[in-house]
Amino acid sequence: MRGLWLGLGGLFLGLGLLGVVLPVLPTTPFLLLAAGCFARSSPRLHGWLLAHPLFGPPIRDWEENGAISRKAKRLALGSMAAVLLVSVVAGLSWKVLLAQAVLIAVGGAFILTRPDGRSE
Numbered sequence: 001m002r003g004l005w006l007g008l009g010g011l012f013l014g015l016g017l018l019g020v021v022l023p024v025l026p027t028t029p030f031l032l033l034a035a036g037c038f039a040r041s042s043p044r045l046h047g048w049l050l051a052h053p054l055f056g057p058p059i060r061d062w063e064e065n066g067a068i069s070r071k072a073k074r075l076a077l078g079s080m081a082a083v084l085l086v087s088v089v090a091g092l093s094w095k096v097l098l099a100q101a102v103l104i105a106v107g108g109a110f111i112l113t114r115p116d117g118r119s120e
Contacts, residue, residue: 002041009037009045016055028058028072035059061117069117076111080104
């Protein structure tokens with residue numbers, strides 16, 4: 001089972017690192033998943049992620065307090081709004097727009113109800 005967690009952690013870490021350079025791929029959720037997987041399989045890799053100067057603080061905020069920084073909240077909500085706007089401009093069907101709007105509303109509500117993390 002440890003090998004499965006380690007493999008998933010590596011996959012999610014890779015996807016998170018791709019998200020740094022690809023604007024359509026989120027970074028933080030994949031890094032949070034990687035940290036969770038590494039916590040179950042590799043204390044060394046989990047510790048490395050937590051100690052990383054860029055990736056560590058949001059992961060620690062989440063693990064310790066279930067918190068998301070205000071900056072991350074603004075970025076996430078802005079990205080969600082931009083995706084919905086692009087979909088409207090692209091002329092997607094009302095069914096697709098409705099599904100997107102509902103999912104974005106649920107995701108946005110989750111984000112907004114999390115405590116604020118440490119200031120950047």
